[in-house]
Amino acid sequence: MPKRVDHDERRTQIAEALIQVAGRQGLHAVGMRDVAAEAGVSLRLVQYYFQTKEKLLFHGLQHLTDRFTARVGARLAATGQDPGPRATIEALLLASLPTDEESRTFHLLYSSYSILSVTDEALAAQPFIDNPDAAENALTQLIQQAQETGQADDGADARTEAISLLAMTATMGTSILVGQRTPESATAVLQYHLDRIFNSSQTSPTTR
Amino acid sequence: MPKRVDHDERRTQIAEALIQVAGRQGLHAVGMRDVAAEAGVSLRLVQYYFQTKEKLLFHGLQHLTDRFTARVGARLAATGQDPGPRATIEALLLASLPTDEESRTFHLLYSSYSILSVTDEALAAQPFIDNPDAAENALTQLIQQAQETGQADDGADARTEAISLLAMTATMGTSILVGQRTPESATAVLQYHLDRIFNSSQTSPTTR
DNA sequence: CTCTTTATGATACGACCGTACCATATTGGT
DNA sequence: ACCAATATGGTACGGTCGTATCATAAAGAG
Numbered sequence: 001m002p003k004r005v006d007h008d009e010r011r012t013q014i015a016e017a018l019i020q021v022a023g024r025q026g027l028h029a030v031g032m033r034d035v036a037a038e039a040g041v042s043l044r045l046v047q048y049y050f051q052t053k054e055k056l057l058f059h060g061l062q063h064l065t066d067r068f069t070a071r072v073g074a075r076l077a078a079t080g081q082d083p084g085p086r087a088t089i090e091a092l093l094l095a096s097l098p099t100d101e102e103s104r105t106f107h108l109l110y111s112s113y114s115i116l117s118v119t120d121e122a123l124a125a126q127p128f129i130d131n132p133d134a135a136e137n138a139l140t141q142l143i144q145q146a147q148e149t150g151q152a153d154d155g156a157d158a159r160t161e162a163i164s165l166l167a168m169t170a171t172m173g174t175s176i177l178v179g180q181r182t183p184e185s186a187t188a189v190l191q192y193h194l195d196r197i198f199n200s201s202q203t204s205p206t207t208r
Numbered sequence: 209m210p211k212r213v214d215h216d217e218r219r220t221q222i223a224e225a226l227i228q229v230a231g232r233q234g235l236h237a238v239g240m241r242d243v244a245a246e247a248g249v250s251l252r253l254v255q256y257y258f259q260t261k262e263k264l265l266f267h268g269l270q271h272l273t274d275r276f277t278a279r280v281g282a283r284l285a286a287t288g289q290d291p292g293p294r295a296t297i298e299a300l301l302l303a304s305l306p307t308d309e310e311s312r313t314f315h316l317l318y319s320s321y322s323i324l325s326v327t328d329e330a331l332a333a334q335p336f337i338d339n340p341d342a343a344e345n346a347l348t349q350l351i352q353q354a355q356e357t358g359q360a361d362d363g364a365d366a367r368t369e370a371i372s373l374l375a376m377t378a379t380m381g382t383s384i385l386v387g388q389r390t391p392e393s394a395t396a397v398l399q400y401h402l403d404r405i406f407n408s409s410q411t412s413p414t415t416r
Numbered sequence: 417c418t419c420t421t422t423a424t425g426a427t428a429c430g431a432c433c434g435t436a437c438c439a440t441a442t443t444g445g446t
Numbered sequence: 447a448c449c450a451a452t453a454t455g456g457t458a459c460g461g462t463c464g465t466a467t468c469a470t471a472a473a474g475a476g
Contacts, residue, residue: 026327028236031433042455043434053434108326115319118385119234132388160400164376167383167397171375177326180340189375192368239463250425251464261464 011049014039015063018056023105027112032056058126061113065128068106071095085146086198089139093169093190098176099183107173136162143197152198161197165190219257222247223271226264231313235320240264266334269321273336276314279303293354294406297347301377301398306384307391315381344370351405360406369405373398 017039022030032053036043050056075095079087098104117124139162146152168189175181225247230238240261244251258264283303287295306312325332347370354360376397383389 024327026324028324029327032435033433044455044457045453047435048453051435108323111319111323114382114386115316115323116234116236118316119232119237124386157400160397163380163397164372164401167376167379168372170382171378172371174322174378175375178322178332189368189371192365193372240465241463252425252427253423255465256423259465 012063014046014049015060018060019064022109027109064106064109085142086194089142093165096169096173097183097186098173107177135166139165156197222254222257223268226268227272230317235317272314272317293350294402297350301373304377304381305391305394306381315385343374364405
């Protein structure tokens with residue numbers, strides 16, 4: 001057998017190229033030739049590792065969510081160990097806002113895939129993110145935990161607040177993307193609600 | 209001169225066909241031939257009224273927002289005259305949720321255009337909706353008005369709450385679209401926040 | 417009634433895209 | 447050392463898409 005190249009590594013390299021070029025031109029405008037050029041390989045090689053464009057797109061989505069999960073995890077780890085519920089939620093939400101190039105690309109492409117899945121049933125059948133309410137459950141749990149320790153308002157409905165925070169973050173992320181809103185104003189809105197849910201003077205020492 | 213056909217009417221008819229087929233197949237998958245077939249006219253006719261596909265897409269967006277504005281206006285009118293701030297806000301938000309086919313199509317296409325505008329500067333230069341924060345200003349004003357008459361919590365920041373309500377509505381609309389959420393649960397979340405902002409027992413008589 | 421302008425139709429062209437096919441270099445197995 | 451399977455490249459094919467071109471029916475103006 002020839003050069004003994006790691007298949008998975010090559011596939012990720014190509015998927016990365018897909019994400020790069022799609023982030024630049026839009027997912028709808030990306031062709032196999034663009035991906036090949038971006039990855040610095042021949043068109044044939046892209047076909048070799050992904051037999052069809054559909055499979056390439058699916059793998060691209062998979063890689064995108066993987067990278068994003070890792071990114072959020074890194075952000076969480078950077079807040080120190082056990083930073084408290086509020087700081088954890090802050091880190092989760094702020095990591096989702098398109099503030100730098102990587103998160104901007106993620107947001108754009110994830111939105112593109114979502115919209116595509118509405119009219120593409122093959123894409124809709126895809127796991128998409130490993131269940132979409134994982135984040136919702138995590139946030140709900142964090143809020144409940146804060147309520148039990150007296151750090152958050154007991155009158156708040158934890159799950160509804162979790163849904164709301166995630167929903168606001170998503171839309172404001174898109175607003176930042178299209179230039180209708182600045183990351184700062186989005187952050188301010190989120191802080192407003194965190195201040196409302198959590199008892200005052202309960203911000204984490206590491207984030208401010 | 210020949211049959212003396214109303215130009216604007218024809219253009220609207222074709223734009224309507226564009227919206228129909230795009231709502232079915234997705235905006236990315238729509239071609240001029242599809243639009244022509246849907247409108248029951250020849251391809252040449254579509255070219256005659258819109259010289260280029262780009263112009264057709266722009267006009268489609270324009271028509272889409274016009275129709276939506278009219279729809280929201282009709283919903284507002286249906287709540288009776290002067291229904292109070294809360295009922296007005298409810299009507300505005302609920303009219304935006306993709307609960308029937310028309311609003312579902314609107315939500316899908318508007319999202320598609322938004323995502324497209326990120327990587328298409330010609331589309332980004334388009335007025336899109338007649339300024340995007342018109343709704344934000346309207347909601348802000350309604351909340352402030354309710355605060356002045358004692359119907360809403362004075363401690364709430366009117367503009368931030370308006371932004372939040374719209375943001376939540378937008379994301380949950382998409383969630384409904386992709387089947388992650390039911391219209392009922394989305395409505396419940398919105399009601400939760402309206403209950404929080406507005407003083408209790410202050411719901412309008414026409415909506416419940 | 418003809419003429420000229422407007423409205424509509426049929427079809428062709430060039431480009432691009434995803435895919436398939438053919439060719440060939442590389443290297444592990446025996 | 448040679449064979450065979452794997453890995454990579456070049457290129458061609460069929461289809462579709464947006465657009466352009468040619469043709470013609472319809473109808474007000476004189």
